[in-house]
Amino acid sequence: MKRLLPLTLALGLALAQGTLTLYTSEILADVNALVEAFRARNPGVQVQVFRSGTGEVVAKLRAELEAGNPQPDLLWFANEDFLKELAAKGLLRRVPPTVPGYPVQYAQGGGLYYEVRLLYNVLAVNTQRVREAPSAWRDLLKPAYRGLLAMPDPNFSGAALATVGTLSERLGFDFFARLKDLGMRIEQSNPVLQQKLARGEYGLAITTDFGVRQEAAKGAPLAVVYPRDGAILVPTPVAVTSWSKHPELAVRFLNFLLSPEAQRIFAERGYYPVMPGAPKPQGAPERVVGTRARFADAQTLDRFNALFGLRR
Template identity: 85%
Template sequence: MKRLLILAGMALSVGLAQGGTLTLYTSEILADVNALVEAFRAQNPGVQVQVFRSGTGEVVAKLRAELEAGNPQPDLLWFANEDFLRELAGKGLLRRIPPTVPGYPVQYAHGGGLYYEVRLLYNVIAVNTQRVREAPTSWRDLLKPPFPGLLAMPDPNFSGAALATLGTLSQRLGFGFFEALKAGGMRIEQSNPVLQQKLARGEYGLAITTDFGVRQEVAKGAPLATVYPRDGAILVPTPIAVTSWSKNPELATRFLLFLLSPEAQRLFAERGYYPVMPGAPKPKGSPAQVVGIRARFADSETLSRFNALFGLRR
């Protein structure tokens, strides 16, 4: 997937000095980010937001290179790699934003406000109902005889959510779980969006993927269903943080807090995500309650074993 650099909106020259500019590095779906950026700009005329979007692995690699060169660019970081954000926080490279939003669940303000969850997403089992008649109900069900050759998941080198799948299920079920899936013909696609589109077309019958993306495909008419495994859907941390080197920290903080506003939380729900704020609407077609297990991202040794198993190269 090509890296994307967009400029959200064309600010008037008069408003630019008043509004300011932000740079966001993210692995979030670009269309969803654009919708949120435009809603933010409607409340903040003259603001420009530059967005670099790619898979989590590529976003982290880009920022590491900039840090090594002594020239980091983003004001805001938003991707599925809590371990890397924890690393940055330990070096004093994230700005603490006190959790002052009324009603915000304080357990999602990590490090006392160094980075925030702004909506929730889960890794689940997605099913093409035209190819699979009896859906699995647990992660272990994916090993049963009816499913070999039908399953795929994203590449954990590229997708932070897939890295969470690999780490969490390796810890809970053992790495042999993935060895058995490989023996049963599981395939690897680069990203969740690519995988979900192929699942919708019937190229696969099952996928380990993100719940919101499945709902977005269903809204387009795809014959898909979402299974939240009874042994726990994987709650993937995807927090947002303001960097310590930000040239416009007040505006960056304003963007972060906007994502917790009723308008932004409604936009999240409309696009298939669970809002993080109590009382916000739930996404259409979603269960009221989910049995979730907090993700654990795979370490480098587990990722290397996975790469060797599936013949992947970084």
């Protein structure tokens, strides 16, 4: 036993140390808050973060895979279709659900990727520019909202890609053509759009709920409207890659995101936590009528780009 003790201790130290690489489209300040909390529990672990819009994150990883040198241990972005593609190629590690009470409906692919909090696409209103807020998606077609509306670029934002796919399927692609006729503008990302909405450059936005709450907490005159016909629940799961050099640490980070501490951080930063019993974000409704997102396929995205003069 004495001869085995140093080896056991060495294995434990090796597990407690290392560098994880995370590729994500999540807001960097929110990711950093979670990374700092994780490192406080795991002081020997470093976490390197590459953060950009979902489109750029996916493009970077595709290029690395083609070069035979993929880097991330963990993936966390809003493109479930790409994760399904990786899963079909055996490039995601199956992680058994070990966190007590985790809602099984959020473990996708038999444990290949996990939701860690909920993100909705909603209608956001600058209350100083819009007196009567819309209550459903079709309300955006009212002439009173002409020239007031914007949304993010679906080539950059995975959440916007979900908006285009979901509303095209539910309301027809002509819905976006009519919004274009009413002067809808396209901004690069949700954060840029939300800041312009807060400044009053727009009166309405199709955007993420948590970001609007973050701007409102700073004093911006913004309100979140969950459409009565269903806010768009955007999948943004976390996955551990099959090529990870530190899979045990990667799983530890994933499990940390489901811990009470991390779930509280999510709520404080405006997100709905995924774990039962976790606090709700301040000012958010107890329940949301949601519809699961459908990401736009390449043909629909091409039509959208042609309509708004965007380039992929």
